[in-house]
Amino acid sequence: MSGRVEYEPASVKALLAEMKDTAELLIDLSYSAVLHGSDDVAQEVLALEERMDVLQMRARMSVMLAARNPEEVESLAPVLGITGAAEKVSDAAGDIAKVVLEDIGLPEAIRAALPEAVETLVRAELAADSAYAGRTFADVNLETETGVRVIAVRRGGDWLLNPDRETAFEAGDVLLLRGPEETIGDVVEAATGEPYAPPAPAEPDITDLERAVDSLVLMKNMSELAVDLAYGSVLFDSAEIAEEVVELEAEVDALKSRFEAWTLRAAADVPDPVRLRGLMHLATATEVISDAALEISEGVLRGLDTHVVVQEAVEESDEVIVRQTVEADSALDGATLGERAVKTETGMRVIAVRRPDTDDEWVVQPGPDTDLRAGDVLLAKGTRAGAERLDALASA
Template identity: 70%
Template sequence: MHRDEPVEYEPVSVKAVLAEMKDTAELLIDLSFSAVLHGSPDLAAEVLALESRMDVLQLQARMSVMMAARSPEDVEELAPVLGMVGAAEKISDAAGDIAKIVLEEVGLPEAMRAALPEAVETLVRVPVADDSPYVGRTLGGINMETETGVRVIAVRRDQATGKARWITNPDRSTDLRAGDTLILRGFEEGLREVYEAAGGEPYEAPAAPDPAVDDLERAVNSIVLMKNMSELAVDLAYGAVLFDSRGVAEEVSELEAEVDALKSRFEAWTLRAAARVDDPVSLRGLVHLASATEVISDAALEIGEGVLRGLDTHPVVAEAVEESDEVIVRVVVADGAELAGATLGDRAVKTETGMRVIAIRRGGSSDGNGNGDADADAGGDPGEDGDGEWVVSPGAATRLREGDVLIAKGTRAGAERLSALAGAPEAFDRG
C-alpha cells in the first residue's frame, strides 16, 4: 500500500494476522537476500510489494490487540503479542532496505554474488504463462515438490481491482492461474524444469564472478554468516515462543550478540578493503546490508523477549506460529528409534523429511520447558555435550541420542515423517 492509503479497523482474527505476518517476515528475509545475491531487480520489487502488505498487517494487528485489552491482566498477556508485531515490522523494514540496495543501485561489489554457495536452495520468481501446463491445476495435482524437489513458497495473484493478493502459505489445494507470479525454492536442476513449465522460457542461472580476496572477501563472508545467524535467530525465537522455552530464548540472545560482534569485525575489514579497491563507493551497499542484517537479529531478540522476562505466551501467539506456512515442531527421539545413534547426515534427515533441524536439546537434566544449560555447540558434532545442553544449528555430523529433543522447521507432512523416524508418529507437538 501507499503510506497515505487509509486503513480502517475491521474485525480480523489476531491469530490469522500474526500467522500471515510470521510467514511474510520469513519470506521477506529469503527474497531480499536472494535479490542481492542474484542481483535481481525483479525479486527486489517483490520485496517492496510484500513490505507494503506488511504495513497493513501490522496496523490491523495493533488495532485488534487494543480492542482485546480490557483489564491490566489483558495488557500484561497481550504485551508479548505487540512485541511480535513490532519485531515482524522491523524485519519487513530491514528487508526493504536490503532490496533497495539492488533497486537504487547503491553499490555492491561483484564478490557478493560469489558468496552464493553452489549446493544450496535458491529462490526464483517466475510468472505463469497463459499456456503453462500448470494453469487450472492445484499444487497437489501437480505434485511438484515430490517430483522435482521444488516448492512454491508464495503466490502473488493480480486481481480485477488492480490490487495484488499474496498467498504466503500455498498448500495442496491452491490452484495456479495464468498471470500468477510464483516464488519457487529449490535446487538448480529442479528449478530449470519447473521454471520452464511455468513460464515457458528456459531458466538461466546467474553466473557468479571469481571470489574476491583478502579483506573484502572476509567482509563478504561475514555478511553471509550474519545473514545465516540472523535467520536462525528468527526461527529459534518463534520456537522459544511456541514452546515457552527460556533455554531457546537464551540461545537467541547469544546469536544476537554474535551478530553484533561480527558486524564490528565486518566494519574493520570493509574499511581496510576501501583503501585497496578502485572504487570505495562500491562498498556502500555492503555497509547497508550489514546494518539491515543486524536489525533482523535485534528483531529476533524482541520476539523472544517475553519468554526471557517470564511473561506467559498468549495462546493466540502459539496458535499463530502453529498455523503458519512452515511449522516449528518439537520431536523427542524415542528409545530404539531409527534416529537414535545416527547422525543427521547418516539418515539424510533434511532430504528424507524436508525438515530442517534448527536446534537440539540433549536429553536429561532440564525442566519440561527445555530450560537446561544454555551452552551450545554452533554446529558439527558436539561429541561430549552434557545432558540438557543446546546444540544450535546442528550439522550433518551431529549425532542424535535417545531422549534428545529436536526443534525442527518445515511442512506438516515433513513433521510427520520426522516424527516417524524419531520413533513415535504422535510425538511431535508444540510444548
C-alpha cells in the first residue's frame, strides 16, 4: 500500500466503469497467471489490485459528497455496495496471484484443466523494433487480422483499460493480449521479437484430485457468470436475473464443499500433500468472487431502484453487457446459437436468454443447442463492435 489518497473531483460513472473493467481484467489475469505459472502476470495483478484500492477510495469519496438528502442516500447506497464488491473481486484476484508468486503449491492437474476454462491471455512487452511500434491500433488492425485483442496496455505506471483505434503502440508498452491459441503466438512474437511458448498440458492421474480440480474449474466458471449476471441485473433493474445470481452463489458454496471433500481424499494419494495448499487458496478466492456478485445485485434484490449512474457506467465500460431482442425473420429466428455460430461470428458471449412467451423464463448459461425464436431477449457480453454484429444477426 503506498501513497495518500486525496479527494479529486471525478465522475462517479467513470470511476465505476473503470472499476468494473479492472475487476474483470483481474479475474482473467489471475487465472492466466496460474495457468502459465507466470510471475510476470501475477505481478501485473498486484499492480492492478493497488490501483483498484485507489479507485475504490475515490469512488466512495465522490458518492459521499453526492448524497445531500435521505432520498439520495437511499439511491446511492447500492453504489457503495458495487464499489465494495469490485474491491472484493480485486482482493480475491490478488490472493490467486500470490499462489503463484509465493509458490504456495499447485498440482499439475490444475494446469491440465484450466485451458478449457481460461481464454488465452498473454502478457507481452513491445520491443522497440517491433513492426507494431509507432503505429495506431487502427493501422495494425490486429483483431480483424488475427482475432487477437489488446484488452489493456500498461505504459509506465499508467493503465489504458480502453485502448481505442487511435491508441498508438509505443516501445516498452506492456500489452495484455487475448485471443485464440492458434494465432496469439504469432502476435506475441511480432510484438516482443521472442518465440512464444504455450504452457505444456499435464495429464492428471489421481481420480480424486481430478474431481477436485474439475469442481474448482466449475466454481470459477459459475463465479464469473454470477458477476456478469449481477451487472446485467443492475443494468436492466431485473429481480429475475438477480435471483439467478443468488442461485449461482449457493451452487458455488455447495461446489466448494464437494471440492474440499475430494481434495482431502486426494491428500492420501499424492506424494506431497502440502502441494495441495494452492488449490485450497484458489477455491477460497473463487468463492469470494461469487459472494461479490451477490453484493453487486443486492440493491436490486432489496427493491432499491438502480441509480442511473450505475446503469450508464455498465453501458460505458470496456466489455459491454447488452440486451438484444430477436426479431421475426432475422438470422437468429428459428436457429440455435451453435447453428449461427454466434460467438464466433460476433465475438459476443450470450450469458442468458429470456423467453417472454413462457412467463419470462430465463435460460442461464445457454449452449450451442439453445434454440432462439422471435421475441427472445438475449443478454450478451462482449465488445461494442461485437454488439453491433449481434444486432445485425438479430434484426430482420
